[in-house]
Amino acid sequence: MSATETRLREEICWFGKSLYDRGLTPGSSGNISARVDDGWLMTPTNACLGRLDPAALSKVDAKGNSISGDKPTKESFLHLSMYAERPSAGAIVHLHSTHSVAVSVLADTDPENPIPPITAYYVMKIGKLALLPYYAPGDLTLANAVREVAGRHHAVLLANHGPVVAGKDLSTAVYATEELEETARLYLMLRGERLRLLTPDQVAELHLKYPS
Ligand SMILES: [Zn+2]
Numbered sequence: 057m058s059a060t061e062t063r064l065r066e067e068i069c070w071f072g073k074s075l076y077d078r079g080l081t082p083g084s085s086g087n088i089s090a091r092v093d094d095g096w097l098m099t100p101t102n103a104c105l106g107r108l109d110p111a112a113l114s115k116v117d118a119k120g121n122s123i124s125g126d127k128p129t130k131e132s133f134l135h136l137s138m139y140a141e142r143p144s145a146g147a148i149v150h151l152h153s154t155h156s157v158a159v160s161v162l163a164d165t166d167p168e169n170p171i172p173p174i175t176a177y178y179v180m181k182i183g184k185l186a187l188l189p190y191y192a193p194g195d196l197t198l199a200n201a202v203r204e205v206a207g208r209h210h211a212v213l214l215a216n217h218g219p220v221v222a223g224k225d226l227s228t229a230v231y232a233t234e235e236l237e238e239t240a241r242l243y244l245m246l247r248g249e250r251l252r253l254l255t256p257d258q259v260a261e262l263h264l265k266y267p268s
Pocket of ligand 1: 086131150151152217218
């Protein structure tokens, strides 16, 4: 195993524990994946992200077949559909984090703009979030729905389920997921208030300066 892969395995476990310890991924929910030379590392099925073992992480090949380690997460197809449309993505984080899930449940949400541009960091790290309709767990047609939007959006919110966020590397994907969760929390706090959002010009300037 390369030194890079060894380090990446440790990093996945470290971030998993950090997310778990802060209540961002309770129970055995959530999963993390990262690209390696010969496929992907994924967190195992039914694993608690707070207690991952670097040696037991699942490794899958380019087609998603398990090569070594424990059986991969049942949601591995979500990750693989995102990677298929985003060749530059190095890692993906999927959580059932409370505030993001809460926003995904709100009725009458614009699927092209489920959270408005409240802060500059949200625009810089998430860009434009896409809301996908509800699919039952394990419904493989969700893979097609993700593929349809993943080329244009590196962050998607699955209705009544949670966010899936890609990044160029693991820390970028984790930090973007955390930014989304905190922005969802702010957005919920501000519901019913009159808001002064970033203007379209301010958003366009950020997209230009910090392409995501
Ligand atoms: Zn999930």
